[in-house]
Each structure stands twice: as structure tokens, then as C-alpha cells.
Amino acid sequence: MSRIDFDQLIDRSGTYSLKYTARQRLFGREDAIPLWVADMDFAAPQAVTQALSARAQHPLYGYSEYPPALYQAIQQWFLRRHQWEIAAEHIVICPGVVPSLHATIIALTQQADGVIVQPPVYFPFFTAVTETQRTLLHNPLLLVDDVYQINFDQLALQAAAGAKMLLLCSPHNPGGRVWSEAELQQLLDIARQYKLLIISDEIHADLVLTGRRHIPLAALAEDVPVITAVSASKTFNIAGLGMSMLIVPDAGHKKAIESVFNTWHVSAANPFSIEATIAAYQQGEPWLDALLEYLQQTCQWVQQFFATQLPMIRVLPIQATYLLWLDCRALQLNDRQLGRFFVEQAGVAMNPGVMFGEGGSGFMRMNIAAPRAIIEQACRQIVAAWEAMPQ
Template structure:
């Protein structure tokens, strides 16, 4: 079956946070939003049909996660990532970020520290600080081309109150797909220090050729018992608005503690349409996903070529996974504020500003390339013209 990713869908005035916030934040309504991790493609036909069928039922009472739901998740993880999980390991959350908050509340106390690897997805900082916990950083190492984990630096981190670590796997925003060796060493560190390892794997299905996603908990049984894995079809199938995530916790005691907090905060209920969409995506959406990955790979190569040929002052960090691309703009010699203003006012693009991602984000911008090629072409043209005008 052929899938169309080239047609531009007008998302303005549809209640889209990505597009309709432009009117509220910018005088120039021609600004193209390429900030949030939200694709400008319709989801898989199988998902749309499942939602139509569910809507036609006409009754939307309290839903139940069925055997077919659990099977869809287990089969997906086995097929796509070679990871065999058990039904009883699975629990839920309205979203992955909500799950991160639940983990912080459950496994740490006020004043405890939570470990992160900046530059990293900015909600990590929010869920830690708003809970009265402290951020402990193990910054990624960067050689100017590629990021790696500073695994030796982990051993130098001081403080006995590190109770939790939040890992981005694959990494947002730098696009690394972590290797088995990196994950093993990190997992063994958490086991040794008795640190609960929360692995945000929401981008795990969006991996480019030559790379392979490895679920953190699949490394070893010992690491699995220390790990909480957060997945969802939200990024893969563009379903963030349906609020349905799967939280995988092999350790029974850890799972029980998480579920207690989930219930205490009245977050254990599922979304009828979210369940239907998730099951349809994982059961029948694979062909669509394979077509999407081809298109995203082409967008990535298009982006890499354009910057190399026409905007060499901005360096693209070669992403290995996710549809988010990390732009090194330090050669423009602008302050963070100047750079953000430059993209918004001169290039008329709304990107995510590097400093939002913490230490190491200065001089960088994150751009979302999950859009029709024509939209990407227009965006890159705007950057080219703006840089040429400096």
C-alpha cells in the first residue's frame, strides 16, 4: 500500500498546540512551528479505522485493558526490538512525562537527587524540581561531531542521596541510539548504587538505518529489576493527544509502589480511544511505520545535504533516531537570546531553544523534520536566507 506523506494538512484552527499557539505568541502569523515533537502527518489508516469503529459504538464508559491489548504490546516489543516481556509487568500512565513525575514522587523524597544527562528533554528538569528534588547532572561528552555517555564521570559524582535516574533512550535532543555497552555500564552503575533507572523510550520505534534500539531492561535480568521502561505510540504514530502509555516494571515490589502512587493520584483510569488507538497501531500499523521511516530518512538526508551545501555555518548533528535534529549554531557567534530571536524573527521559524535542554545546549537549536518535504524545504530556505543576511 502507498502512503502519502507529501500532502500538506492545514492544522491551523484545529486546536493544535503546535500550530495554533503561533497566533498567540507571534505577531508574524507566517512563522512555521517546528518545535514540539508532533508530526504533521495523519496517523496510520489502521488507527483511524479503529477510532471510527470505537466512535460508532456510541457508549464510552469505563474501559478495560483487554487480553488483545496486552498481546499487541508484547508482540510489538518482541517483533520490533527482540524484547520478551510478561503481561504482569505492564502498568499504565496517561503519558510518559506523567510517568516520570510518578516515579520521582514514588521512589524519592524531598531533598533527594535525581540523575540526568544533559542536554536532555527539558520536562526531565521540571518533574524533578517541582517535586522538591535536586537535579544531579552527568553531562554527555561531545567531540564536536557525536555525543557519548560520560560513563567514567558517573563514578566521580558525589552525593549519597541519588535515588533515581531518568534516561532518554533514544536520546532527545541529540539523537543518539545508545549501544548495548553504554546501556550495560549505565545499568550496572545503577544496580551497584541501588538507583532506580527510569528509561524514557518513547522514541524507540523511530530508528534510522544502521542503528538498533536496545531496550535498557533487555540487557540483563539484574538491570531489568532495577529499571522502569516508559513507552507509548504517541511519537511513533502521532497520538500524543490520546493520552495512553505503557509502563513496564519487571520488579514486583517496584511495580506495586508505582501503582500505589498511580492510584492515589487517580491516574489509573484509561482513555477509551487511547486504548483502541494503541492496540490498532501495534497490531496493524507496522507497514505504515516502515513507510514513515523511509520518508523520515529521506527528510534527514535532505536536511543534511542542504546544510552542508548551503548553510555550512550551521552544523547538523547526525541523528541516529527520532525525527528531531540538533543544530550546532555556535559558529554564528550569537548569545542564546540572540540566536532564539534570529530564528523566530529573521528565519520565521519556531524551533526549540538549546538552553531549554540544560547544560551544553547553549548555541544549539532543535528542529522537528517530521513534516512534508515542501514544508521542510521552505524552512531550510528561510534559514539559508536569514544566515546569508548576517
């Protein structure tokens, strides 16, 4: 395999990239450096591109079926990478994690049932609950010494009061927490005691930075029927192809979820998502290992840069994801001013923390999955803009 050059600048114009084309619409500035939506400015593994090119060469793009090779690739990946044995009959192939959260909520809860989310969290968790007419319950994470913790006492109270489901983000976005085995066991204890169903969104499972290990909740669950959402999409930068998986150990749950997807008449069985996922899981591992090293170095660079150049912006230590969580509260700007400062003064488009719900105010989420020169430029622009501000 040839050396992987994550420093390479790749022009995404003409590819309808949301991250680039939506800048004017969402941020009011089409030249802002786009460090927002969670996809990467890196070429996907060569094996993926080759598999897609080979499939494109065959000029028939009709309806597809999921082949055994897809299930095997998924099983082998999670066994090898996460020591998690998945039975093929537990896998439901889905057209994306967010649709799979909606389908699961609809399939396994009733209208008005309580569904718990733990903000600050990936904002489609909120709409997955509200748009399905369930009751949104918040169990905000606690920020203790710059590390997010689960409020287990409040979670147990909510479960005891009748909440039906918890949407867990593991690793957590934003903030990049990798939940420890002890924390996951505590969650399982609560689930067991109160029959709380846990949907564990593990889309960031493969993006764990040095020194940590992601533990799939379901691998510890034994008697608790945890449902897990996974995908090769974030890991290998193929989110636009639209394929994810639910791992559903309970046969009744699985049937109910599949029947929701059937009523929607949606599927991820397009010839390209199948080829890309198989190629990524079968051949993408060296690429991923190189990526994690690169991201780790970028992360350290950004942390050091702000620590020395603008310590009022504190880069929280992340354990996973390529999404840095910047504590900007010391700048003493309200959320509207903060958003405007980063876009209008600094020319950098990031997700305002306030989007992620309670606890997000005063924070910004920075996507560092881009060539280092771009990230360095963005950070320099932020510091220069702050220095130019009338204090």
C-alpha cells in the first residue's frame, strides 16, 4: 500500500459537498474555512475508490440485494477491531444512523413515551424524539475537570419514573468521551433494573485516539437487549453513500424495526454503498490506523496552539472523534456574538455548541479532519481575529 498523504489538499468544488456549498446559506459567508459538519477532507481508502470504480464500470445500476460478503465484512471488522462477536441474523442494514434511530423509536416505543438524551449531544437525537411525538427527557452530562460524566443518579430516577428508552452516544459527540467499562456496566444495571431500552449510537467507535479502547455496550450486555447503531461512514469518510447497520439481538425488536423500514420503502441497497462498505471493512484498516495517528497529532497541535496563543479558548481533551470541543466561555460573548465572531471576524465555520443542547452554550465544535495546513490556518485566523477585536 502506498503512503497515505493526509496533507494533500483536495479541491472538493464540483462535488456538491454540503460542507462547502452550504457555507453561504448557513453561515452567510462562502469563503469561511469549513470546520463544521462531520465529514473529512481526506480521500477515502484507495481500496474503496477502486471498488467503486470497478462497480461503476459495470453499466447496470439496478436494484441490489445485500450479499453474504457484506455481513461477513461487518462481522469480521467488529470481531477484529472491537472483540465483539455479532451474529449475522442480528444485523439490520439501514440507510443511515439517524433514520435508524427514528425507526427504532417508532418500532419500540409508544407515542408520548419518555426517551432520554444526554446533552450536550449530537442534535438529531432531540429531533428523533420530538418528530416521533415521544417525550424528550434530558439527563445532561456533568463536566467534571474537563471530562464529561453521566449523571447516573438522575438517569436512574428518570428510568424509575417510567422512561422507556435512552439514546446513548458512545463515544460521545461532542466532547469525545469514550465510556469506560465501569460506566457502561452502570448503564446496564439501570437498564436491567428498570427495563430501560438502550440504543447505543456507536458511529464513532472506530475513531478512538491513542490510549483508549471503545467497548461496544452490547458486548457487555448479556441479558440486556441493547440495540447498537454502527457504520463505516464516519470511519472511512463514505457518509454520502448512505449505509449503516443496526445490531438487534432481540428477534421481536428486529422484526418491529424492519417492519418500520418496510413501511417507508427505503433501503441502503444501492450498488455503491454495498461495495464501499465491504472494501472499507476488508481493506481499510491500515488507512484507519494512519488516519488516527494523523488526527492525534493535529489534535495535539491545536491544543498546544491555543494553550500558548489564546488560552481563553480551552480545547477540552478528547478521547475519540475528530471533533474538538472548544470551551470559549472565557471570551465572555453570548452565543450569538460567539457565532458571529468565528464566522464574521475569523472566517471559520464551526458548529456553535448551543446547537447540542444544555451545557453547549459558550462552546464551539471544531472538525479537525482536514489537512493540517487548513487547520493551522483556521486557528491562526481565530487568534488574529481575537487580537483585532476592540477589547
